[in-house]
Amino acid sequence: MLLEITDLERQFLVEVVEAASKTMLHEIDHTDSREYKKRLQTRMAILEHISKKIKEPQEAHKAQIL
Numbered sequence: 001m002l003l004e005i006t007d008l009e010r011q012f013l014v015e016v017v018e019a020a021s022k023t024m025l026h027e028i029d030h031t032d033s034r035e036y037k038k039r040l041q042t043r044m045a046i047l048e049h050i051s052k053k054i055k056e057p058q059e060a061h062k063a064q065i066l
Helices: 007-030 034-065
Strands: none
Touching: 007 034
């Protein structure tokens, strides 16, 4: 799937994903259930993957400017 978004929308998504990651890390640290912690860690990995995808176009664009 290809999703075209503006730079402003991309930046907003970066902020949302970063906030969700911080919340997820807090939840992982404070849960006692191993099963729930594993599910959260899986979701955290997905968030990290999404974050990299969102940030890639910005970094590529910066490299072209330099």
